[in-house]
Amino acid sequence: MRGRLVTRTSRRSRGPASARRRRRSSTLVLSLALMATGVLWSVLAPSGSAADSTDNAAVKAGRALYLQGCSTCHGLNAAGTVSGPSLIGVGSAAVDFQVSTGRMPLAHPGAQAEAKEPSYSETQIDQLAAYIQTLGGGTTKPEISKDDLADADLTYGGELYRANCQQCHQAAGQGAPLTYGKYAPALTNATPEQIVEAMRVGPESMPVFGSGQIDDEGAKAIAAYILMNRDTPSPGGHKLGGYGPVPEGLLAWLIGIGGLLGVCLWIGARQKV
Ligand code: HEC
Ligand code: HEC
Incomplete structure (x- = not known):
């Protein structure tokens, strides 16, 4: 009975001490983890945030260009209007294609958007593409x-x-x-x-x-x-648009045979005199 009491008291007295020790060690682990996070942050953050901020700047500039030049047809949030389809999820490849070939901004509605001189510089096109890419992703350039x-x-x-x-x-x-x-x-x-x-x-x-x-x-x-x-x-002369044997044959008929006929007529006309 006494022995039990002794063991109980000794256990009880050990209890708070070990809890304190546990608390101390968990504080140590926590502060080590915090320190490691701090070190990692200071190592990784500067480069990451610099890249992010140029990306963000491109997206911001792209949005400004978009609002000015494209939103009338494609909508303020690029969700589309009656004059143009939604651009959500079309991706930077579509924007680069449409704007770098001059198809967009659309000059006038027709059967098909025509290619023309691009209205935007390469940097501006990249900015527009970066902005549209943030709206639901899509195929990248x-x-x-x-x-x-x-x-x-x-x-x-x-x-x-x-x-x-x-x-x-x-x-x-x-x-x-x-x-x-x-x-x-x-x-x-x-x-x-x-x-x-x-x-x-x-x-x-x-x-x-x-x-x-x-x-x-x-x-x-x-x-x-x-x-x-x-x-x-084309070492053989003019390619004639590369359309193949039909226009080449036609040209041979018109110019070649036509020329020969002309020569025959000319000889005939001279003999009469
Ligand atoms: C006058 C209206 C108009 C303006 C302005 C305009 N678009 Fe468009 N856009 C259209 C129409 C209509 C189509 C679909 C017809 C087509 O592809 O020929 C289209 C198609 C597109 C597509 C292809 C979508 C797909 O599904 O592949 C992209 C990308 C695009 N436009 C981007 C732009 C960008 C970027 C601008 C601004 C620089 C712009 N558009 C300005 C009317 C317009
Ligand atoms: C069913 C017919 C069809 C087929 C097949 C086709 N294309 Fe096209 N292609 C078109 C049409 C139509 C356009 C014009 C789209 C527009 O104006 O928006 C086009 C446009 C293009 C352009 C843009 C040209 C420019 O200077 O603006 C390229 C490049 C192109 N196609 C390449 C290809 C390649 C490569 C293939 C084969 C893998 C191919 N196409 C297959 C119909 C076709």
Whole structure:
């Protein structure tokens, strides 16, 4: 009975001491954790917040440009109006494509937005794209380097082009009319970025070619093929727009045979005299 009492009291007396010790050690852990957080913050925060603030500045500038130049048709919050579709979730690729090809801001409504001189500088386009990207994300603008194009497999690009693009843009990328006043434009001006953006975004009546269908390597190969095709010199003389044998044959008939006929008539006329 006594023994029990002794043990009980000794336990009781040990109790508060160990609790104090536990409290002390948890205070130590807490302060160590706080210190570690402080150190981590001071190491990571400066670079992170600098990048964030340039991003934020771009988004802010983009929003200002948007409100001024685009909101009349696309709405104050880009949710769309009767004059323009919603831009929520279209992504920076769509904005870069539309604005860098001069299609947007739309000059006048028609069957299809026409490409023209861009109204915004590259920086401004990036700012607009950054702002729209914050509204629900979407496909981001592709990064394509000179090396990407130099390393691209042109044969593969040509195969993909003939299988997926030729039916609308024609064999040499000279473009062709479609139905209802729409047309597949010539690919004479598009930059590699615009080519990949067009595939990923599918503007107007052009279908979307997602990365499941044509992967990034294939997309770059197509871009390289289009550039190669357009820069190929024509040692045989004028390309006649690259439309192939029909206009070339027509020209041969009109000028070649027409010229021969003219010569025959001229000889005949001289003999009479
Ligand atoms: C006069 C009205 C008008 C103005 C101004 C205008 N847009 Fe548009 N926008 C349209 C219409 C209409 C379409 C859809 C028709 C089309 O794509 O041809 C469109 C389509 C777009 C698309 C493609 C959407 C998609 O689903 O892929 C983007 C991106 C876009 N506009 C961005 C802009 C930006 C950025 C500006 C400001 C610099 C702008 N637009 C100014 C009318 C306008
Ligand atoms: C069904 C027909 C069709 C097919 C197939 C097609 N396109 Fe297009 N493409 C169009 C139309 C229509 C436009 C114009 C869109 C607009 O004005 O908004 C266009 C526009 C483009 C542009 C923008 C040109 C510029 O300078 O403004 C590029 C680049 C382009 N297409 C590349 C491609 C590539 C690469 C493929 C194959 C992977 C392809 N297209 C397949 C119909 C097509």
